[in-house]
Amino acid sequence: MTGTGYWVDLYQAEQRLGGGFLLTRRFVLTALHCLRGLSLDEHVGIQLADGARVEGRVCRQDKEADLALVEIGAGHQVTLPIPAADVARDGDRWRGPYRPAAHDVHLSGRVSAGAAQHLCVGGATIEALQLTADQHLGDYSGYSGGPVEGVGDDGTRGPSVVGILIEQAPDRASEARAANVLFAATIREAMRRFDHLDVVHLIDVLRPPGPDLAPATAAPGDGPTAPDGGTPARFAGTEELLVQLDAWAQRDLIDPSQIAELKFIAVKRLIDGQAGGGGP
Known part of the structure; x- marks a missing residue:
């Protein structure tokens, strides 16, 4: 690649x-x-x-x-761009930018069911996308683990990751065959499953602080903080947004099921800004 x-x-x-x-x-x-x-x-x-x-x-x-x-590994610095997360809806176009080998096709298609409950092969009921692929390849297993991007009908949207490919549906006409229907766990589901992706961990661990940047749980002497000794000043705007998101959810002004994803996007932008030398 x-x-x-x-x-x-x-x-x-x-x-x-x-x-x-x-x-x-x-x-x-x-x-x-x-x-x-x-x-x-x-x-x-x-x-x-x-x-x-x-x-x-x-x-x-x-x-x-x-x-x-x-x-x-901590000794490696990855500088490649990280796309934003998004939410897919019924009827959206999607594409798979990853392919197992250079001669394999890129997958694309329509979201036939967005953010629905799905009983996966492992036994868990997860939030997943049901995807119909334009390509009839038979076996899609080599594409597993790849990202699913949401795209507009004109192809201008993105890259915004909406899920991760995990399964292929069998063909109901013949169990020996596989259909061109795929399932992708949503990014929101992955965030729920792993504590490494919660907000505090993202701030404190994913982007180790530089000499002028203290972690959100900074101890005295760790770096600059807000004037009252609390949250570092450069995190203040993002923290206010996180608190506001919770308040909106409690007042039913925003879908509570989307809170985790919105928090992830906010914190990721803060982290990316710090890595690039900018502010939140």
Whole structure:
């Protein structure tokens, strides 16, 4: 793979395991079955979309939901762009920017059911997207773990990640065949499943502080804070937004099911701004 994308290939001992993508600059989200039985803390190679190789380790697994997180080694600095998360709705166009090999096609199609409850093969009932693919490939397994992007009918929207491919539906006419219907866990579902993606962890861990930036849970002497000694001043605007989101949810002004995703977007923008030397 070459380019400026955020998707990755995962390897162990030079054997390709499957795909995934940079959910943040420190964590790769993938389908657990792509890791082919690897245990927690086992090391994997990560090939980025620009061809660079970095080391990682399996840090979280959710067997029932078929999801896993791979943490990029602390010695590696990933600078590739990370797309925004979004919510897919019935009838939206989608595309899969990841493909297993250069000669494989890019997937695309329509969202036939957005953010619905789905009983996945692992046994968990998860929030997932039902996708109809334009391409009739038979076996889509090599695409598992890849991101699903929402796109406008004119192709101008994006990249906005709306899910991660995990399953393919069987053909009802013949169980021996597979249909061109795929299932993707939503990004919101992944955030619910892994504590590494909650707001506090994103601020305190995903972007280690520089010399002029203190963590949100800073202790005295860790760095500059607000005048009252509380939240660092450069986090104040984002923290106010997070509090306001909770208030809107309590007043039924916003769908509570979307709060986690909105918080994730706000914090990710703060983190990306700090990494680029800007403000929140």
